[in-house]
Amino acid sequence: MSRHILIAGASVAGNTVAWWLGRAGFDVTVVERAPAFRDGGQNIDVRGVGRDVMRRMGLERAALDHGTGEEGTAWVGGDGRVAAAFPADGTDGPTAEMEILRGDLARLLYDAAREHSTYRFGDRIADIGQAGTGATVTFASGHVERYDAVIIAEGVGSATRALVFPGENRSRWMNLTIAYFTIPRMPDDDRMWRWYNAPGGRSVSLRPDRHGTTRAMLSVQQPPGGEQDWDADRQKSWLRDRFAGAGWQTGRVLAGMADTDDFYFDVLRQVRMPRWSAGCVALTGDAAWCATPIAGYGTTLAITGAYVLAAELIRTADVPTAFAAYEQAMRPMVEDAQGVPTIAPRLANPHSRPGIRLLHAVLNVASRPVVRRVTGKLFGGRSKDVDLSRYDDHPPGGKQVEPRGRPGGGGVPIVALGGVGVIAFVAWRRASARAAGRTGRMSGSMKR
Numbered sequence: 001m002s003r004h005i006l007i008a009g010a011s012v013a014g015n016t017v018a019w020w021l022g023r024a025g026f027d028v029t030v031v032e033r034a035p036a037f038r039d040g041g042q043n044i045d046v047r048g049v050g051r052d053v054m055r056r057m058g059l060e061r062a063a064l065d066h067g068t069g070e071e072g073t074a075w076v077g078g079d080g081r082v083a084a085a086f087p088a089d090g091t092d093g094p095t096a097e098m099e100i101l102r103g104d105l106a107r108l109l110y111d112a113a114r115e116h117s118t119y120r121f122g123d124r125i126a127d128i129g130q131a132g133t134g135a136t137v138t139f140a141s142g143h144v145e146r147y148d149a150v151i152i153a154e155g156v157g158s159a160t161r162a163l164v165f166p167g168e169n170r171s172r173w174m175n176l177t178i179a180y181f182t183i184p185r186m187p188d189d190d191r192m193w194r195w196y197n198a199p200g201g202r203s204v205s206l207r208p209d210r211h212g213t214t215r216a217m218l219s220v221q222q223p224p225g226g227e228q229d230w231d232a233d234r235q236k237s238w239l240r241d242r243f244a245g246a247g248w249q250t251g252r253v254l255a256g257m258a259d260t261d262d263f264y265f266d267v268l269r270q271v272r273m274p275r276w277s278a279g280c281v282a283l284t285g286d287a288a289w290c291a292t293p294i295a296g297y298g299t300t301l302a303i304t305g306a307y308v309l310a311a312e313l314i315r316t317a318d319v320p321t322a323f324a325a326y327e328q329a330m331r332p333m334v335e336d337a338q339g340v341p342t343i344a345p346r347l348a349n350p351h352s353r354p355g356i357r358l359l360h361a362v363l364n365v366a367s368r369p370v371v372r373r374v375t376g377k378l379f380g381g382r383s384k385d386v387d388l389s390r391y392d393d394h395p396p397g398g399k400q401v402e403p404r405g406r407p408g409g410g411g412v413p414i415v416a417l418g419g420v421g422v423i424a425f426v427a428w429r430r431a432s433a434r435a436a437g438r439t440g441r442m443s444g445s446m447k448r
Helices: 012-023 048-056 060-065 102-113 159-164 232-242 250-259 298-315 319-337 344-348 353-366 369-380 413-447
Strands: 004-008 027-032 043-045 072-076 082-087 099-101 117-121 125-131 134-139 144-147 149-152 172-184 192-198 202-208 213-221 264-270 281-283
Touching: 004 012, 004 144, 012 027, 012 102, 012 117, 012 298, 043 102, 043 298, 048 060, 048 298, 060 102, 072 353, 082 353, 099 102, 125 159, 134 149, 149 159, 172 250, 172 344, 192 353, 202 250, 213 250, 213 344, 232 250, 298 319
Parallel strands: 004 027, 004 149, 027 117, 072 192, 149 281
Antiparallel strands: 043 099, 072 082, 125 134, 134 144, 172 213, 172 264, 192 202, 202 213
């Protein structure tokens, strides 16, 4: 008899779990509170073991074909001149080979998963009661159903997680506020991810997509102040005030923000859960371990974790045993990705013009081919990634596509930038100390 599984959230993680379990013969239902499938979202990438999972699903080629076409990353000054550039040439860097919009990837997974799963949009879990070996779920629509297991694959602020694990999340705030939205494309927009820093810890970036528009991002480096709880109008007003006169193409971005229909705003924080399961309910994806975009590994974690969770449920009929094996396999990878130092956003978003100049100078050095090969080795590997060979009894779903770079590489671009920033910070401190020493000597000479 097939097991009945409920998945909360038609996300990247949720759709991946649904694909594997549905394909294995489970009776899978996915509940999503949105009234229809959501195609929106900004640039994400899939690296390392995440690509291995996509390959096993037979979706790697399709994901590459649906890529954004981004050709690399460039840091620019107020006049648009490039200060440092990292082309997407197969080495680990800010732009991955598999660079795709969140909605495009989720759509690929959803279209494949719904062949074997039932989707229920416009509803949500209102209550979960556990007794015996299953869970009784009450939906907001009033329906009550029994499941052998419930998987929560919602976002960082998952309401369903709070039902089962009240008060257990210990958020780690990353001191960075980010807004994403889509704006009209201009004739001079190229295929690079252009990143502009302005004083005050502000940054503006523009990225290409495959839909004839441009993806914009505004970020402010500061401690959290509850801005994530404001309504969208107040958030936009705050951004307009903070970015007034910031330079480069900020005026265009702010004008586009007024008319966008996909505005997303968040104060970044990691999800830190002491456990990912309770009885027959488990967490996965951002609901379990959100590492934030700073880590640059969130989508890879979502796809990998979903695959491992499904594989363990397929291997054993005992749900708690499967959940325990899933957590044991994924914990090291997640903790490694969450190890981003909280100073990294500060280093990547200098607050002064001298700091921006220093950052650009260091990035310019780091972008040189010889140095890139060294930093690629330093920041590209992920030694604690899950060893997928333990699940080789799940045959690949399609033809393998060889990546241009190292197949096992799992670059973490913002962490790498943070590492470069550490070098810049040390250099700045040394320069400041030397300058202070010279000033002290000059002052002493004048006194004498």
